[in-house]
Amino acid sequence: MRKFFIFLITMFVIMPAHALSVVNDTEVEKLLHKLITPVAVAADIPENRLKIHIVNDDSFNAFVTGGEDVFVYTGLLTRIKNPNALQAVVAHELGHMVGGHIAQMSARMDAEMKRAMVIQALGIGLVVAGGNPSLGAGVLAGAGGIAKQSMLSFSRDEERIADELAVDLMVRANINPEGLIIVFEQMRDLIGAAESKMNKNNTNHPLTNERLKNTREKIKNIKHSGKYKTYSDSEYELARAKLIGYLYQERRILDKYPYRDSSDAAVYARTIGNMRGGALDSALVGIKTLIKHNPDNPYYYELLGDIEYQLGHYDDSVNAYEKALEFDNNAPQIQTALALVLAERDKPGDKERGVELCKTSLLISPAPLTYWVLAKLYDDGREFWALAEFYNMNNDIKKAKKFAKKAQQKLNKDTPEYIKSGDILEK
Ligand SMILES: [Zn+2]
Structure with a gap:
């Protein structure tokens, strides 16, 4: 637990009261870029301007600010049914943007948001893995409050328009608009009971059934030739499992992925849970099983590097991270993690390599943690x-x-x- 312990301490020291806690993880970020970019481009956001932020908050939520920042909550990522449904949620939020609803949001909120964003995240593997999921809760209160307020500012009409625009955007992006149906069905299951008890005026989104019906109508009238592009479910399952493994308490991990579930995603989540709980030998068995199933997955080697490091096996840890970078050399969190192990191992050449890694990592994505490692080098x-x-x-x-x-x-x-x-x- 040494590495995580160190980062937990730094996190406690550095996190101001109103920080928006953002998750940085190469695997999850890359997947989100793959899924969201086509919808964003359809909404006229240039690919190189698009910024996706993963907010460490258990709400089933996402929102868009300004023209190019998309915020997706971990609570959405861990619950949403499949990649297509996630694309639909983002398309709906972008629908608010295209529809001009966002422009009416107060300037104050934009400034607040930007200030909050200054508090950059550290990697999930590097920080949240301390095994204390309540850690983020207090930190999130400020920013979460802002986000919720902005959601409330949309009227029922604006929601209907955003749904319609979402369908248009998805079709334009060659993404199956049925994803939106999946979302509403899921929302109905998740909040249906609660919604029916609520005062109608208290819910900002029109009743889910009504949205479901309207969207079905809208889709029926769409003329689309050819087949929609499909996105890999298994990749999504792995990214989701990673988030659950890092963010949930052990009991919740096992609720979602009981031992009888031998899928790669389940093994991945339980392995991360084991590592966080200090069951390093079990974690090692788990990750080696996964690598046997897929020896080309860079993020499996990343996790192997984390586990070996915590076992005190510096050489094995370095080898694992290097292997991860062979398969994905555009991975700032892995570069920083490797640099940290090199700083501690301190064999001839280690510090030089560490500095080089930090510099590359900072070029791709500046993070405080990388400067912290650099200070050690x-x-x-x-x-x-x-x-x-x-x-x-x-x-x-x-x-x-x-x-x-x-x-x-x-x-x-x-x-x-x-x-x-x-x-x-x-x-
Ligand atoms: Zn909305």
């Missing part, structure tokens, strides 16, 4: 600059300046780190 004054960046990203300007000052005392004036420390001092 340097010992020539640049570690103070890295810590300054770490605190700066976490909005702790006072500490950031303290370390930037220290860095400037140690570093040559013409080094990039000296200059970057100056930028922080000017804040």
Whole structure:
């Protein structure tokens, strides 16, 4: 548990009260990009502008702000039936954008949101894995409240329009609009009972049955030639299992994936649960089984690297992460994790390789954690600059300046780190 323990401590130290807790994980992020990009492009969001954020909150929810930020809640990802249904939820939210409903959202909310987003996430494997799912709850209250308010601002008419636009967007993206039907059926199952008891005025979405009926009508009249593109269920199942393995308590993991379930997704979730619970030998057996089933999955090697690290097997851990990067070299969280193990192993060449990995990781996706690892790798004054960046990203300007000052005392004036420390001092 050493690595996770360290990160938990840093998380407690650095998380300000109103941070929006965001999950960073290469496997889940890549899958979401694959699923959401076509819908976003259909809504005229250029692919390179689209930003997808995974919010660590158990609500069945998603929303869109401004023109290009899509927020998907872990509570949606872990519950939604299949990739097509997820696409439909996002299409509906983008429908609010296309329909101009979002523009009416208050500017205050946008600013709040952006401020919250500054508190960048760390990897789920790296932080949430501490096995304390309640950790995020208090942290989320602020941002969650904002999000819910924005949802409430949509009228019944706007919801109907967003549903219609969702169907149009999906058809334009060559995605089966029946996904929206799946969502409503699922919503009916999830909240149907509660909704019927509620005062009609208290629910911002029109009654689910009505939406279901309207959407069925709408789809009936669609003319679409050829076949819709399909998306892999098994990939989705694995990403979902990963989130559940990291975010749920052991009991809930076993409710969802009991031992009799021998699917890869179930083994994946239980393996992560075992690792979090410290049952490292069982975790090792689990991950080796998965690798036997699919020896090309980079994220299996990522998990193997995590487990070996916690067993204290640094060499095996390094080998596993390197293997993961062979299959996916565009994986900032894996690069950072490997750099951390290298920093601790400290064999000849390890620190150099670690620095190189951190630099690549920062280029792809700047994260405070990577600066923190970088600070462990340097010992020539640049570690103070890295810590300054770490605190700066976490909005702790006072500490950031303290370390930037220290860095400037140690570093040559013409080094990039000296200059970057100056930028922080000017804040
Ligand atoms: Zn809506």
